[in-house]
Amino acid sequence: MSGLRVAVPKGAIFGDALRALEAAGFSVEALRGNGRRLVYREADAEFILSRPSDVPVFVEYGAADIGIVGKDVLEEQEPNVIELKDLGTGFCRMVLAAPEREAERMQQRISHSEVVRVATKFPRTTQRYFEEMGRQAEVIALHGSVELAPLVGLAECIVDLTATGTTLRENHLVVLDEISTSTARLISNRGSYRLRNAEIVALVEAIERSGVSIG
Amino acid sequence: MELRLQGKFATTPGTRDVLPPESVRLLEVQDKVRERFRAWGFREVITPALEYSEVIEEPRLRDTSFKLFDADNQMLMLRPEMTAPIARLVSQRLRNSPPPYKLSYSLPVYRRTRVGRGQSAEFHQAGVEVVGSTSPAEDAGAVALLVDVFEALDLRAREDFAVVLGQTAFYEGYLQRRAPEAATELLSALAAKDLAKVDAFADALPDEAAAGAREIPRIVGPAADGSVLERAGKYAEEGKARQALENLRGILDHLEAYGCLEAVILDLGLIGRYNYYTGAVYEAYSPGLGFTVASGGRYDNLLERFGRPLPATGFAISLERLLSVLPEKDPEPLLVLVGGSVEATRSANLLRQSGVPVLQLAEDLPPEKTAAYARAVDASWVCYPAQEDRLKLARVEDGRIGDFELVSVDEIAWKVLS
Numbered sequence: 001m002s003g004l005r006v007a008v009p010k011g012a013i014f015g016d017a018l019r020a021l022e023a024a025g026f027s028v029e030a031l032r033g034n035g036r037r038l039v040y041r042e043a044d045a046e047f048i049l050s051r052p053s054d055v056p057v058f059v060e061y062g063a064a065d066i067g068i069v070g071k072d073v074l075e076e077q078e079p080n081v082i083e084l085k086d087l088g089t090g091f092c093r094m095v096l097a098a099p100e101r102e103a104e105r106m107q108q109r110i111s112h113s114e115v116v117r118v119a120t121k122f123p124r125t126t127q128r129y130f131e132e133m134g135r136q137a138e139v140i141a142l143h144g145s146v147e148l149a150p151l152v153g154l155a156e157c158i159v160d161l162t163a164t165g166t167t168l169r170e171n172h173l174v175v176l177d178e179i180s181t182s183t184a185r186l187i188s189n190r191g192s193y194r195l196r197n198a199e200i201v202a203l204v205e206a207i208e209r210s211g212v213s214i215g
Numbered sequence: 216m217e218l219r220l221q222g223k224f225a226t227t228p229g230t231r232d233v234l235p236p237e238s239v240r241l242l243e244v245q246d247k248v249r250e251r252f253r254a255w256g257f258r259e260v261i262t263p264a265l266e267y268s269e270v271i272e273e274p275r276l277r278d279t280s281f282k283l284f285d286a287d288n289q290m291l292m293l294r295p296e297m298t299a300p301i302a303r304l305v306s307q308r309l310r311n312s313p314p315p316y317k318l319s320y321s322l323p324v325y326r327r328t329r330v331g332r333g334q335s336a337e338f339h340q341a342g343v344e345v346v347g348s349t350s351p352a353e354d355a356g357a358v359a360l361l362v363d364v365f366e367a368l369d370l371r372a373r374e375d376f377a378v379v380l381g382q383t384a385f386y387e388g389y390l391q392r393r394a395p396e397a398a399t400e401l402l403s404a405l406a407a408k409d410l411a412k413v414d415a416f417a418d419a420l421p422d423e424a425a426a427g428a429r430e431i432p433r434i435v436g437p438a439a440d441g442s443v444l445e446r447a448g449k450y451a452e453e454g455k456a457r458q459a460l461e462n463l464r465g466i467l468d469h470l471e472a473y474g475c476l477e478a479v480i481l482d483l484g485l486i487g488r489y490n491y492y493t494g495a496v497y498e499a500y501s502p503g504l505g506f507t508v509a510s511g512g513r514y515d516n517l518l519e520r521f522g523r524p525l526p527a528t529g530f531a532i533s534l535e536r537l538l539s540v541l542p543e544k545d546p547e548p549l550l551v552l553v554g555g556s557v558e559a560t561r562s563a564n565l566l567r568q569s570g571v572p573v574l575q576l577a578e579d580l581p582p583e584k585t586a587a588y589a590r591a592v593d594a595s596w597v598c599y600p601a602q603e604d605r606l607k608l609a610r611v612e613d614g615r616i617g618d619f620e621l622v623s624v625d626e627i628a629w630k631v632l633s
Contacts (some may be wrong), residue, residue, distance in 0.1 A: 061333070062505020086411040185411055190507070191500035194379045194480050197435045 229336025314347025388455025
């Protein structure tokens with residue numbers, strides 16, 4: 001076997017992930033094309049493309065040796081993997097948001113520990129957030145377009161990721177609280193990290209040397 | 216269309232029926248593991264599947280265990296692991312015999328699983344516990360026994376498996392001396408395998424403490440390579456860290472004497488779950504399997520809970536995972552003898568006496584049906600009684616019967632068993 005197998009997330013942090021891998025000396029040009037392939041075999045490594053939320057699954061099970069994924073996904077799934085490095089890129093915030101005209105009332109209701117209905121793609125993060133605050137929530141798990149939920153009365157507020165806040169604004173949602181911040185992380189399978197330590201350390205050091213991360 | 220079974224006739228989520236040939240292989244592996252445990256003087260115990268919930272303390276294990284209530288409304292758990300039950304057994308039952316206690320087990324354990332994670336709710340653990348000794352020779356012995364088990368199952372060190380060895384007290388000792396205020400955070404970040412968080416905490420420390428806080432968890436390399444411990448030596452001038460490193464050196468000396476240093480990778484960032492292990496800690500990995508095949512370590516504080524403070528060390532092997540990394544093996548030979556006559560029974564009896572495993576079919580099946588049957592039971596030979604003391608024998612390959620030849624019982628034994 002030659003070369004590591006790397007899980008690369010499609011979507012928002014795809015570009016950042018490729019830049020980090022390029023900085024580590026991998027040839028990733030083939031991945032930039034608009035192909036539909038899921039596996040790219042290069043001379044120095046093999047790349048698999050997956051949904052961001054599936055990256056930790058591939059890595060935890062050893063189907064990929066390393067992967068790049070947002071901290072938000074790691075906090076939601078708590079996979080048993082080694083988090084090697086904060087790449088510093090792909091910054092975004094996990095926020096609690098509500099419709100503009102309801103915002104004040106929601107704030108009050110939450111602070112009075114009333115049960116509020118929250119739609120989110122991150123049910124465990126949401127549940128944990130409300131529990132740690134001593135507040136109560138009814139969590140509704142969705143797979144996309146969470147902003148839609150308060151507009152049609154499915155939920156009263158949402159917990160979601162935002163980078164620039166544009167989507168929130170367009171849907172007349174305002175931020176009530178910031179739950180956490182997230183950046184892209186390099187993760188490794190536990191076995192691969194030990195059995196192929198030299199290769200993985202070389203990769204981390206190459207990324208560090210290149211200074212791709214903004215920290 | 217096939218008839219679909221009603222839901223309640225399936226096995227419960229995460230459990231399964233284990234069928235041949237897998238079940239046969241699992242039992243063979245279990246036999247081999249037990250044989251090695253016995254060869255090292257471990258004596259096997261059996262504990263109940265049900266324990267009072269108080270026996271298990273670890274929150275994650277409590278959360279994932281199956282719970283039920285007995286007639287007195289006491290909460291019971293199906294054992295999620297074996298170390299705590301053994302600790303209970305030692306504390307309660309072995310008060311009148313002298314330590315150290317070298318006990319082994321091979322039993323199923325139970326954990327609730329989430330659907331879609333590909334995990335089992337019931338799996339087999341085989342392991343040993345050495346209770347009542349702090350000697351590094353016992354830690355090394357446990358690691359060497361683990362290596363012995365793998366090699367007895369034809370796995371090759373470093374190619375097919377490696378044991379990763381760490382020492383929790385080393386990083387802990389370093390932090391307690393150099394950065395006591397950040398020790399808890401750094402240790403729990405490392406127990407969560409979050410090196411990015413370790414770096415973030417280390418960045419906030421004064422320079423001389425930060426170097427070790429960042430570096431120690433990243434010291435990884437072959438145990439046979441002296442430079443790995445040299446790297447660690449820089450951070451072990453005094454106190455607990457120094458003792459921990461000496462302990463690790465001692466373990467490595469014994470492992471060298473066992474001749475199994477090649478199989479070991481050192482990783483000073485391996486500390487196991489938070490606040491549980493107190494010294495050597497190790498995990499066994501195999502390339503191609505993302506999970507640990509076995510794990511263990513020294514847990515000198517556990518038995519205090521049971522009123523008998525004794526140091527202890529041990530490991531558990533996940534037999535299903537071990538089985539999944541073993542090379543394929545042909546099934547044991549089996550002969551299907553077709554015929555319900557007394558003559559056929561006599562032949563079957565003679566064949567078994569000469570050591571041939573025989574499945575006698577009392578139905579007089581024609582060869583093509585026998586072929587299908589032989590295939591279903593993984594038999595590699597079929598035979599029919601022919602004349603007096605001779606039988607018609609044929610090999611079964613890819614579900615097809617080859618040419619029959621007329622042979623004696625002795626010749627069959629020679630052919631089947633060779």
